[in-house]
Amino acid sequence: MTGPRGWLRQPAATRSNALHAGAWWLWALGLATAASRTSNPLLLLLLVAVAGYVVAARRTDAPWGRSYGAFLKLGLLVLMLRVVFAVLLGSPIPGTHVLFRLPEVPLPQWAQGVRLGGPVRAEQVLFALCDGLKLATLLVCVGAANALANPARLLRSLPAALYEAGVAVVVAMTFAPNLVADVQRLRAARRMRGRADRGFRALLQVGLPVLEGALERSVALAAAMDARGYGRTAEVPPRVRRLTAALTLGGLLGVCAGTYGLLAARGVGFGVPVLALGLLAALAGLWLGGRRSVRTRYRPDRWGARAWLVTASGVAVAALLSHAAASDPAALNPPVVPLSAPTLPLWPAAAVLLGLLPAVVAPAPPRSDSKGAER
Amino acid sequence: MIRFDHVCVSYPDAAEPALRAVDFTVPEGELCLLVGPSGVGKSTLLGAVSGLVPHFTGGTLHGRVTVAGRDTRTHRPRELADVVGTVGQDPLAHFVTDTVEDELAYGMESLGLPSDVMRRRVEETLDLLGLAELRDRPIATLSGGQRQRVAIGSVLTVHPKVLVLDEPTSALDPAAAEEVLAVLQRLVHDLGTTVLLAEHRLERVVQYADQVVLLPGPGVPPVAGDPAGIMAVSPVFPPVVGLGRLAGWSPLPLSVRDARRAARPLRERLADRGPVPVVPPQKTAPVAEVSGLSVRRGRIEALHGVELTVRAGETVALMGRNGAGKSTLLGTLTGLHEPARGTVRVGGAVPHRTAPRELVRRVGLVPQEPRDLLYADTVAAECLAADQDAGAAPGACRALVTELLPGVPDQTHPRDLSEGQRLALALAVVLTARPPLLLLDEPTRGLDYAAKSRLVTRLRALAADGHAIVLATHDVELAAELAHRVVVLADGEVVADGRTAEVVVSSPAFAPQVAKVLQPGPWLTVPQVAAALADEARA
Known part of the structure; x- marks a missing residue:
């Protein structure tokens, strides 16, 4: 905060100015929505680059911050699978540029319409590549949200009535790494018994001890949580309890009916109001249900101007690309037949760059070293 | 503050009650230490306090336990x-x-x-426990001592009147243990918190206790009293008490400081003697050779340029x-x-x-x-599979099991063995x-002291048999009794490597209690002193 332009620079991230986890998720979902609107590989790659840059600029050293790499790998795997399937099974895309021919497996009569092997055309491969890239981009966007926002913090923002469910998810998430550590420890121990420590069989044989260990740990955790006051409830008059149940149930029914109305051909007229009423009733039920819990919240995330800006950038990208997809379908979903090099449409590309805003406005994480970590 | 009134706890599938006729009171603001061999129901007793x-x-509790006036019969743990703040043996499970x-x-x-x-x-608790620097750190990245302090802090923030701890220092290195004990000391002195803790490593805690409750054996009623009185009769005791009993000091010293004051005559008596030198085997074949070893684990270089021959x-x-x-x-x-570099053979x-x-x-x-x-x-x-x-x-x-672990029937489940028995089986x-x-x-x-001394006997026999033994340990008393050589690692590098007596005595953190008491004499363990005194009596 020094210099004449100090107020323009983003502050260092601390707990009190941390960006709301929900803002990161909305931003990432905005990018994902944009990705689902286009199959132009250049635009998709641009989206991946934007998400990657923001993650690189704003993620912390925390364990969840490192999950981005896993999502990138998963995306690549999806892309590869999509292409391999297109090559093996063929696709209904017409085309003239045959790249090579695979030996075709003759299939019986009942499997008509399925083809194994046969000619592989450039159009097919290109289509599969673009399609796979779209899926991969969606995954990368989710991964970005996961790396930028602590999932546990997002769950802490749940309404009080859903608190127990949130805790269960958080506990499950912290259990997964412990389970992995258990497996590694037991495989190491197998080595000391003179048995193979690699391979599938080794993994199977440590399964039972690992599950036993996990079970014991859950019991110990349950005891600790009980002793720390988990599940203390406030007295709620029976009338309020009944009203809560009625509101929640009725609300959920309303939501179901309203959704049906929206999707079915006939009920367009009553769909929206019933859905809205149902949602209101369900929310009121949740709010009333929260009165049972005596919990308070420690330093909840605040939704400030920066959170609005981050959300807005995601929403803007989604809205602008949706608009572009409607007004200029040829640029956003370029046809693969006839074969042509994709071009980068100028305005949609500029819109995607709006997604970089969080890299400027979000508080910058301190670059901490990993000293003192367990070896 | 804590009151046990004729308490008896029994579990449905056990023949004997886990606790019998427990009857004592812990007044407000005291640090009460619970001692006894393994398997006498220390954890059960601690669990009864938190409800x-x-x-x-499960199980049945007869009698009455009251904490700050609340009966645990009518108040569930969450109430x-x-x-009551409880910290269990494994902070990670907390x-x-x-x-x-x-x-x-x-x-x-x-x-x-x-x-x-x-x-x-x-904010207050972060300062009290020295955790301010770690406030945003994910728990998975903390070291053992830091985790233990966070676990204690997490129950302190609700300002409990009573703190119950099960073996808070047994997984910690000497320095981290001191850190945790200093915190407990501060809570008792400054905030008037009542602390009840169970610990096997008495040498670390007994000098801080105001009251000691001794559970002498399974199903035997506990004895409560002042620390020196209980230590005089306890089957488990730290080396400093062992030395005091041997030399017949009264009152029995519990801390190194008190023992040093009482030890002047003993030091003079032992001045012209030395312990029977432990002779490391000379010029035997090397079993393991490590040279220039570096190992990376993730981004961290866990070992760097390590040289070691065993x-x-x-x-x-x-x-x-x-x-x-x-x-x-x-x-x-x-x-x-x-x-990553170097060789291991x-x-x-x-x-x-x-x-x-x-x-x-x-x-x-x-x-x-x-x-x-x-x-x-x-x-x-298990034996069949091992063969x-x-x-x-x-x-x-099976022959080895019979030798190391006499009297264990074939059909016992390894889970039902005590810690010491399980170690012997492994x-x-x-x-x-x-x-x-x-x-x-x-x-x-x-392990309690009895199991530990059995382990020491076994390992000595194995070494005499020609086995090379390397043990990684925080237990300075064990190292003093057993090791010919001590290698000290810090940040992945060897910082000291030499005869036990030389390495251990020169560092205050790693010196055993007897060495601290009889400084500058070369004594490390109570048996050494006992042997010298017996020798003197014979002469």
Whole structure:
């Protein structure tokens, strides 16, 4: 905060100015929505680059911050699978540029319409590549949200009535790494018994001890949580309890009916109001249900101007690309037949760059070293 | 503050009650220490204070336990959460959230405290426990001592009147243990918190206790009294008390400081004598050779330029703070980690390139948790599997078990053994392959003094047999009794390597109590002093 332009620079991230986890998720979902609107590989790659840059600029050293790499790998795997399937099974895309021919497996009569092997055309491969890239981009966007926002913090923002469910998810998430550590420890121990420590069989044989260990740990955790006051409830008059149940149930029914109305051909007229009423009733039920819990919240995330800006950038990208997809379908979903090099449409590309805003406005994480970590 | 009134706890499937006729009171603001051999019901007694026994564990509790005037019969653990804070043996099993600050706030959130109170108390607790630097750190990245302090902090924020701790220092290195005990001391003195704790490593805690409750044996009623009085009759006692009993000091000193004051005549008597020198085996063949070893684990260089040679018949203690690289070194010797630089040879083989079946004949490791090594559901089946794994003659393992662990029936489930018995079983399983090099990772964790002295006897016999033994340990008393040589690791480098007496005495953190009391004499253990005194009496 020094210099004449100090107020323009983003502050260092601390707990009190941390960006709301929900803002990161909305931003990432905005990018994902944009990705689902286009199959132009250049635009998709641009989206991946934007998400990657923001993650690189704003993620912390925390364990969840490192999950981005896993999502990138998963995306690549999806892309590869999509292409391999297109090559093996063929696709209904017409085309003239045959790249090579695979030996075709003759299939019986009942499997008509399925083809194994046969000619592989450039159009097919290109289509599969673009399609796979779209899926991969969606995954990368989710991964970005996961790396930028602590999932546990997002769950802490749940309404009080859903608190127990949130805790269960958080506990499950912290259990997964412990389970992995258990497996590694037991495989190491197998080595000391003179048995193979690699391979599938080794993994199977440590399964039972690992599950036993996990079970014991859950019991110990349950005891600790009980002793720390988990599940203390406030007295709620029976009338309020009944009203809560009625509101929640009725609300959920309303939501179901309203959704049906929206999707079915006939009920367009009553769909929206019933859905809205149902949602209101369900929310009121949740709010009333929260009165049972005596919990308070420690330093909840605040939704400030920066959170609005981050959300807005995601929403803007989604809205602008949706608009572009409607007004200029040829640029956003370029046809693969006839074969042509994709071009980068100028305005949609500029819109995607709006997604970089969080890299400027979000508080910058301190670059901490990993000293003192367990070896 | 805590009151036990004719309490008797029994579990449905046990023949004997776990606790019988427990009758004592802990006044407000006292630090009360619970001592006794393994398996006498210390954890059950601690659980009864927080209400987890019997509300959570099942079983029947006769009599009455009251904490701050609340009867645990009518108050469930969650309704006692604002007066009793409990920290179990494994701090990791205690954490509900994933960062330090959230963990400190969790208990207060459950009690529904207003947010400004929570904020203030979290800040106070961060300062009190020296955790301010760690406030945003994920718990998974903390070291053992830091975790223990966070666990204590997480129950302190609700301002409990009573703090119940089960073995708070047994997994910690000496420095981290001091850190935790200093915090407890401060709570008792400054905040008037009542602390009830169970601990096996009495040498670390007994001098801080205001009252000691001794559980002499399973089902035997406990004895409560002032620490010196109880230590005079207790079957478990720290070395400083052993020395005091031997020299007939009265009152019995509990701290090194008191013992040094009483020890002047003893020091003079011993001045012209020395302990029977422990002669490390000379010029035997090297069993393991490590040179220029560096190991990377993730981004961290866990070992750097380590040189170590272990000869047959030699016992080496690896010491150093939590995370110094002790377990990594043991893991590298067993081929779990591939060296980034340097060479490792165990019995002439390169461990990480040797198949497990071959390797077990060269090196055996008893891991920190001996249970990891045991898979079968009876002792007999375990022995059978061990014979097959090691390619030994049928019955070889069973013979070892009978020798190390007499009187254990074939059909016992390994889970039902005590900590010490389980360690003996794992040791037998590992020894079945007759490895010339034996590695033990933190073997005395959770062992009482009797089990520990049995272990020491066994390991001495093995070393005399020509086995080379390397043990990674925080237990300075064990190292003093057993090791010919001590190697101190810090930040993955060897910072000291030499005869036990030289290395251990020169460092205040690693010196055993007897060495501190009889300084500058070369004495390390009570048996050494006892032998010298007996010698003097004969002369």
